[in-house]
Amino acid sequence: MILLLITFVGPQLPWIDQELEETQYVWSDDGIPIPPPYEPNGQYWLGSDHDGRDLLSLIVMGAKENVNGRRVNYVSEIYCCNSFGVFSA
Numbered sequence: 001m002i003l004l005l006i007t008f009v010g011p012q013l014p015w016i017d018q019e020l021e022e023t024q025y026v027w028s029d030d031g032i033p034i035p036p037p038y039e040p041n042g043q044y045w046l047g048s049d050h051d052g053r054d055l056l057s058l059i060v061m062g063a064k065e066n067v068n069g070r071r072v073n074y075v076s077e078i079y080c081c082n083s084f085g086v087f088s089a
Contacts, residue, residue, distance in 0.1 A: 007067045010060035015045070020061060023052030 011018055025033035026043075036052035038044050046055040 003063055003067065006060055006063045011064060013060075015056075016060050017054050017057040018061065020053050020057055023048065 010016055023036060023038075025035055026038060028034055036048050037050050038048040038052070040047045044054050044056070046059070048054055049058065
């Protein structure tokens, strides 16, 4: 149930990066470039991966792809199984 909520509501949230853009550097207050991965902060709620992508956005967009893949698998399984059942009878 939580996965479905994340799948349908998550991508509409304003802090979710749907493009999953990579961040090369973040500049510190001292003007020093900091390479990824980044620790959790206000911009990256769960931190970032080694390419500078937001982990929360990766989880939400990955859940969306996971549910869509399951849906396609389920529909194709129904059609294949029904076809085999009709032809075997």
